[in-house]
Structures are given as structure tokens and as C-alpha cells.
Amino acid sequence: MSTDPDNIDSIVNRRYEHGFVTDIATDTMPPGLDENVVRAISARKKEPEFLLEWRLRAYRQWREMQEPDWAHVHYPPIDFEAISYYAAPKSDDERPKSLEEVDPKLLETYDKLGIPLHERARLAGVAVDAVFDSVSVATTFKERLSEAGVIFCPFSEAVTNHPELVQKYLGSVVPQRDNFYAALNSAVFSEGSFVYIPKGVRCPMELSTYFRINAANTGQFERTLIIADEGSHVSYLEGCTAPMRDENQLHAAVVELVALKDAEIKYSTVQNWYPGDENGVGGIYNFVTKRGDCRGANSKISWTQVETGSAITWKYPSCLLRGDNSVGEFYSVAVANNYQQADTGTKMIHIGRNTSSTIVSKGISAGNAQNAYRGLVRVMPQADGARNHTQCDSLLIGKNCGAHTFPYMEIKNPGARVEHEATTSKISADQLFYCRQRGISEEDAVNMIVNGFCKEVFKELPMEFAVEAQALLNVSLEGAVG
């Protein structure tokens, strides 16, 4: 099987399709971080006292913490004093009540991204809480949701309208000092989404948020909190693209999920942030803490992610399986091309009895990229009957990329059944030959094989996301020949 260097070049040279900057005046704080900045963020968002205290505690803890260096990624040191910790569109005071009131430039931005908001929302029956920089600008399908008793709103609104829920659950899954970036986020988070599904309610539609980083030199610190009360069910979709920038942009988000008794949360992500150019210049640093807490018996949390963007990804969506019979799932496709670096995986902590977890991770490396799966399966002594199956496959495209696997298994209960399987390979010449022989072009054949490789994960995605994910994958990898 010969490798066509022109094909490889054409992928390596592929430009980021979503690279553009929307020209909107932003209200941005000067760079740097101290207690005053934390106070200013809190004041600007008119937050209650408890939240300010909470932020300050996080800030003080962050000050004492060390930036982690154990991940299989390399980047120049981040100057946290050079980052501006708050940016909001100017029109913050008069928030739009409907789509017509939304700044047309914003809508245009979403159009360019291929997300025609109103059309898409209507067609797909999806409520979209679109976050532009740090403040939510449009929320649709609110009424239908409130009929069902579902609370789905920007985080700051939840702080005002439902402080008791925020106070009860904020930081209960990811404590402030959980890790360096979670502490930073806790101190300076500016916006995010809040979801509460009441007892016994099946959320009538899939919830979705589009995150987008826009203003230069602005780190974005999202905070998402989803609570599924007893017997409820929700599917939440998150997707992101970001415009082209030369400076590295830091994104340190925290997502907390709480599933009470018999509740189920399905969290899906398609991440396509700016990965940097073909020489590895620029791109988003995506340092995210995502964790779900299966707090009640028979609860279930399922993470599905398709990661194609970001210069550096550092992300381990995890499940604490506390309730008896609770279930944790992690399905991931991570694609790294050019000089992208991804260190991603999951943690499944089995605490309750008869808990089970499934991990399916598909890593694809091309160009000079480094892609690592890092996972932990821990079975605590009391977790009788715990069950885990992990499948972790890597596909290599090109001579200079790397694929790595660092799975940790810590088993302290004899009733546990834990299996881990991993394979690493390139697209086999036989597979390609077979397709070519049937008149399929090399590019299509590679697409087909890659899509087949990822199928197990894609089938977990909601339909419209599955389509987007497949398209993204083709954009990143078509024509690649192993």
C-alpha cells in the first residue's frame, strides 16, 4: 500500500473552516487575577453573598495549588496574569427576549458556523441556550420546558431565581480544590448553563448549548450544573466551535452532573474548537473538569464526546457510581491532527453495590499529533458485584503521530469483574484494497473505515449530532492513507 504524500499534505494544509472573528464591542476586564477581580465578577453578576464567599475560597485555594504536569502534553507555561477573566457582549443590559431582538451579527455568526439557530431549533425541536462569550443571548422553547417544570437557564439566572438549588449542588460533585483548573474556574466562572429536572419528569426535548469563544485574550470559564431529581430523565447536548486566533486561548470549564434515585442523564459533546494552524500556532487550550455523580440507586450517567478541535485537550469526564445498581458510561472519539495534543479519558469510581460501567474510547491520530487515553477504573472495597468493561482503540494515520494508553485499574473488591482491552493499529492495507477494488476512491474508503471505527460511539449520539460528528470527522481526516 503506497502512501500518497499529496493526500497527506492536503489534509495537513486544510484550513479551519470556522475561522472568523465577529466584530462586536465587548465589555472586557483588564488582564490579571486577584481577589478584586473575583469580587468584580461577582458584583457585575449581582451575585448573593454566599457565592462571592464561595468564589473567594476557591481563589485562595487556587493560589496555593500547582499546575498539573502529569498529562502527556507539552505547551509553553500559561501566564495567568495575562488573561482577562471576564468578557460580555455590550448589550448585556438589555438582554434580548426573543430571536428578533438578538444582535443580527450574532445570528450571522451562528449561520456561518452552520447552526441556523431558529431554523434548527424549530426543525430539531431543540431548545438552544446559546452562549456568546460569557453571557447567554437567546433561549428558546422556554415555555414548553417550564410547563414540564424543567428549569433550563443561564447560570447567573439560576443564581438569582433558584439560589437554594445552586447553593445545595454547586461544588458538590467537583469541589473547589478538586484540581488546579477546577479551582480557577470556581473563582472566576462567568456563565454557563443550569438544568434542573423535577421528580419523575422526562425532559420533553433535548437540551443544547453552543459555547463559543470570541473576544481575543479572553479565557472562558463555563460552569454547567445539571440536576436530575428522582426518576427523571434528561439528554443534554453541548457543541462548540471557535474563530481563528493566533493567541492561545484558555478554556477551563467545569461540568457537574447529579443524578438522584432512578434518574438518568445523557450528556453529549461535539467539540470543534480552533486547533491551531498547520504549524501548531494558536488554538484553544481545553482544560475541562467534567464529573457526574450517580448519587441515587439505579441512576445512570452517560457521557458521549466527539473531540476534534482544540490545540490541547485535557479532559476526563468521570462518574462516581455511588448509588446501588448505578450505571456509568463513557463513549469517546478523539481526533488529533497537525500538532494537536489530546490527553483524554474517564474515571469510573465504583462505590455502590452492583454498579456497572462501560468505557469505549476511540482515538485517531494524524499528522504530528499526540493522542492519549488516560483512564481510571476504581472498585472500592464495599462495591460488591461491580462490573466494568473498557474498550480502548487507537488508529494511527501517518508516521509522525503518536497514540498512547494509560489505563489505571485499582480493584479492591473480589466480586468485581473488570475487563480492559486495547488495540492500536493503522488502517490496514487489506481493508483499503478491498474498498478500492470495489471502485471506492481512496478518500471515501478511508472515511468509511474511520467512520466504521467510530461507529460504536456515534450510535450513542443524538441523531443531529451524529450527522455533525461524522461531517467533522470527514473534514479532519478524509484522504488520509495509512
Place this chain on the structure above:
Amino acid sequence: MKSRHFSMDALGDAIARLPDDRLTAIRNAAFAHLREHGLPTKRDEDWKYTDLAPLVDIGNQWLDLGDDVTPQADSSDVSDPIQKSIDADWLLISNGQVDANSIAALAQDGVTVELLSKHDSTANFSAPLTDLNSALLRDGLRITVDANHSIKRPIGILVVDIAATAASLSQIRADVIVGANSTLDLIEYHASSGEGEHYANSVINLTLEDNARANWVRIQDRDRAHNQTGRTAVTLGRDSQFHHCAFDFGGRLIRNDLAVDIAEPGSAAVFDGLYLAGEDQHIDNHTRVDHRVGPATSQQEYRGVLTANARCVWNGKAIVHEGADGTDAEQANHNLLLSDKAEIDAKPELEIYTDDVKCSHGTTVGQLDETSLFYLRTRGIDIVGAKQILTTAFAQTIVSKLPVESPRESLAELVSARLSRMLEAVVK
């Protein structure tokens, strides 16, 4: 309070008391390196699950005694029936001292056995425990197999430590070179006895020249109160073949490092291991294979049975370096947990920097299959017997892969005997 660090001054004194010979230079260099870098702690990723502090503590107690010359045992002191039943030409290292008589007694064509101090050695700072070994090394073995020569009878290295004093430390070292187109069968056997605390630290360096073959069996059956760390570093020549089979039965804290370096194409490495751990045992196996060129293959399978409060660690790492096309690396690790308090920490790692590779790993942790147990019970076999049959079958898989014939029967017996003792404790 257990100390993380050796008392360096006392260590320096102990080194100064060793005879002035051709090893002096590397002793001093290793000591200087150790002094600067120290020993790893649980903060080091490779030592996350194994704490060296108790061993350092034994070392410090031994240094306090100031009596670094422990009496040497001779082969008549060794009464291990299992070892005695294995057919091999045995070389003896006891309490860190090489038995010159055993060297003199070994007469095989094409095999040269000498004291390490007969040659100039170069210091090797690849691992912290190698520093400790070099610094305190009294003497070691150097075994050379000439080119184009296949040995007729396996060579045995019998390591026996007798802990007569309250605390003792021993360093074991063997450098083995197998010449081009030659074959070596080697059996390494570690045993110990005595009331005192003991920590043995062994370093084996094995070099296979082009088209050479080494079949290596390591059996560790130390006293359950004694400890050992061991490092085997292997360099593979072109088209060479290396088969390593390791068995851990005894010891309290055991840590084995096996590092295989594939720098020439065409070589094949197979390494298998079995660890049976019971009450208060901690057995840690770390393997690392560096595929620097291809084509080459590496395959490993480790199995473990854990009872009581045993804790075992298995960390397999395969690194496929840039340009090592045609690499085929496989790792497998299977564990049976038979008690509430046992713990296994498994970590199969792959680091791959090229695309023309086939790598896989599989790890399982579980218990005996209920259906199989039920089947045996319906045949009138009691629960202990049924468990014994299934566990033995699980463990004997590794025995059946032995590359050297002579220890097979003895090992099979040892495995069965050890397992039935472990299982009796479980059923009670």
C-alpha cells in the same frame, strides 16, 4: 517513623569498608549519583503503588549495626527441596557474596563464569535501585556464553540469604552475555530464611548478541517476612530471541522490574509471569519494552492469584519509538481476586510514536466462574477441591509456557502446593 532516605553518611562508611578492587570506581560513582538523586517515593509515577520506606528502614537498621559482613552460607546450608530437584549447574550467591567454589565447579564448554571484579565495569545510572546495588556491591557474577555455542545443561543462579542479624541487606548482581548464534538456559532462584529482617536488591544485565537465544526462568520463594527488589535489564541483538518466565511465591514486599530494549530488528521477546500472593504480601511487577526498531515482536502475559490482604501491582509498558515500523506488541494481565481485602492495581500502558504497528493489551480482574464451580460440585467435588482445580488451571497456564524443561515438574508442584495453602485459608 520510617525514613524515606538512607542515612548517607553511614552508607558512605559501609561502602568505604568494602574491599578496594576494580569495582571501587563504580561504587563511588553510584553512591554519588544516589546521594544526589535519592530513591523514588510514591510521588513518582513508577512507584505510585509501592512504598520503599520499609526497605529503606531495614537498610538504615542494618547500617546502624555497622556490621556489614554477614556470614556466608554455602550450598550445604541450602535445604530448599524444590531448588534441589531442578537440574542445573548452580552458582551460589549468599548474603551478597559469590561462592567461588561454585564458580570453580561449573565446567561447561563455551561458558565462562567469573567474578565481576575481574573486569572493569562502567557505571549505569538507569535506575535508582541500580545505584544502591552498585554502591554496596561486594561482588557479582559475569557469565559469558561464547559465540556459536549452545549450552548443554541449564545454568542456575541460586540466591540464598540467611538473615541471622536483626536487619540485613544484600546486593545481588549478574552480568550475562550470550554470544552470537548461541543459546543459554538460565534459572534464577531466590530463597531466604532466618528470623531477622532482610532486604535483597538484585540487578541482572543480560545482553543477547545477534541471533542469540536466552530462556530465563526466575523463581522467587523467599521467606514471607523478607523483601526483594529486582531489576532485569535486557538488550536484544539482531534476530535474537528472549523468553522470560517469572514466578513469585514468597516475600513480603517484592518489586520486580523487567526492562527489555529492542535496538536491533528481527528480535522477539516473550515474558510471562505468575504471582501468588497471600497474607501481608505485596508483589509488584513492572515491565517495560522499548521497541526502537522494527520489525520485532514482544508478547507478555502475567497472571496473579490474590488472597487474604494481598496487594499486587502489575504495570506493563510498551513504547514504540519513532521509526519502529513493523512492531507487534501484546500485553495481557489476568487476576483472580479471592478475598475481600485483596487489591490489584493494574496498568497496561502503550506509548506509540509510529503508525505501522500492531499493539494490543488486555487486562481482566475477576473471580472464579460460578458455573464452572457448580459443574464441579455436581460431580461430587467439594468446594475447596473445585476452587483448587479451577485456580490451578488458571495458574498452570504460565507454567505450561516455561521455556526451560528442567524446572517444570518442580514448579507445577510448587504452584499446586502454594495454591492449596492459599485456598484453605480462603475457605476457612
